[in-house]
Every structure is written in C-alpha cells, then in structure tokens.
Amino acid sequence: MNIPSKGANGAKGPGGAGEIRVEGVTKSYGSAQFSKTVIEDCSFTIERNKLTVMIGPSGCGKSTLIRLLAGFERPSSGSITIDGKPVTGPGKDRLVVFQESALFPWMTTYDNIMYGPRARGEDNEATRAQAEFLLEKVGLRAFRKKYPPQLSGGMQRRAELARAMINNPDVMILDEPFRGLDAMSKELMWEYYAGLFEETHRTNFFVTTDIDEAVFLADRLIVMTNVPTRVRSVIEVDIPRPRRLANVFDSDAANDVKMQALSLLHQEAMRSFSGGSRAATDFIEAYARRNSERAAPAKPN
C-alpha cells in the first residue's frame, strides 16, 4: 500500500501533473477611486512534482494569491493556468489547506479523513486502506476514534494533511498551515510533512513567513516583495532528501539559502521602511532577532 504518486507512476503522464503558471497577474480591490493593488505584475511557475515554498512579509498578498490559485477569486489582469488550462474557478485538481482548522469537530479523526471519499460515494476497500495508511503516516492510528477537540494542535494539523491527501489532488496548496503551533510541534510537523512529500513527489505549493520552515521544506523558494507583491527572487534549494532536522540545519547549503533569503527579505523590509510603514519596522526587528537566535547557540560537542 502506498500513497498514489502523481507522475512517478505515470498516473497523469510521465511528467506528473499540476504545473501552475502565473503570468503577469495583478489583483486590485475596490473601485477606481479607492482601489488598493495587492498583487502587481506577478509571474512564476509552480513546477510539477516539486515542493515550491513562497515566503514574503506578512500582509504582502500571499493569501490573496492563494485565493486566485484556488479559483475562489479572479485576477484583475494576467492569467493563471494549470497544466495549460485556465483556472476559472475551484477544481478538485487543487486542494487548499488553510491555517485555520477545517476538521469537523463532531466527527472522529477517521471519519474526518474519510469525509472526501464518502462525499464522492467512494467509501470502498481501496479508500479505507488508504485512510489506514495515512493514519499510520501521520502518527494518528491510536487517535482514530478521537474527536478534534481531543487532539493537540499538531495532531489536528496532521489529521488535516491526511484528510487533504486522501483526495489525491494534483496540487496541494498550503497557506501557513503550521502557524500558531509551538516551536517543537512545528518542527515535528516539518518532518511529517516532508516525509509525506518525499513519498509522493506530488506538486506542492507551501506559503509561509517562517524562514527556517521555508528552507527546511523547499525544492524551490520564491521570495516575494512587500505589498503590492511580486516575485523578488527564486532560489533553487539543493539540500538532499529525505530531509530530517538533524541533517538539514547543520548543512552549509541550508545556511547559504537562509542567508540569501534573509538578505532579500531584509532589503524588502528596508524599502517599505523608507516608505514609512510601521509593519516594516516590526518585520526588520523580528528577522534580525530570528537570525541571531539561530546563529548564536554553539553546536554541542
């Protein structure tokens, strides 16, 4: 039993599925007089079978971009395609996992995971076996009969990942899914999630504001500008998989990517700082602090 892999087993052709192209996308809200442009002339590709991470300052427009990718909203101009087809609305080829839990509190972990297949009338041997496999993968086999309020925050996020993956979308889109977890649960989630990705190499797009999370997970790291957002830079992350906490954060490769990304984000903060934004001041301080926290402690032995 295995998680059906997109591409590796040829399910959607040898190249896999779910390549998303964003070309010259602009999104503004409001009428002409009071309009606010959140995304401006933004272009990038979410490559199939890769884990693309997007990092950008809070409020730069990442969730707005996700709503466009999901098809919940339309760009003001520019185009978004998935495997060459225009995105004109929500579709089962794309599945979004949000920061807020979407688990049904009145259903057990198992029933939550089986929700999608059952809604499609697919409560069959294959999907039940798939649910068992995913329960095992996310470490929740012993919690299958518990209800969401009986699970820790990290367990709820893991249940949510399993609930999304059983639907086998071409692309998984995740909007800061581990935000709000304590530091230790968060690092455990990185390992679980990286393991799930490494099992399938499904196309994944993961949005975060956490630099360590970004470096740990990414095959490609897209660094965004401040609002109105567009791509500042794309960094290819050449850290071998499987990724585990012990082997990633000690590596020079991880450190190099982190320094490159921090420098770009810092420049973005400085630019909006000179524009007088209070958020930017907080941002610079937060990143300077994070940077020194990670760099400071001496390694054991």
Ligand SMILES: Nc1ncnc2c1ncn2[C@@H]1O[C@H](COP(=O)(O)OP(=O)(O)O)[C@@H](O)[C@H]1O
């Ligand atoms: N429906 C909307 N109407 C007006 N402004 C919006 C709307 N949605 C988002 N914005 C603005 O877009 C900016 C980016 O928001 P968001 O995409 O949530 O950023 P991020 O996810 O990067 O933190 C914010 O300034 C927000 O106020």
Ligand SMILES: [Mg+2]
């Ligand atoms: Mg957001």
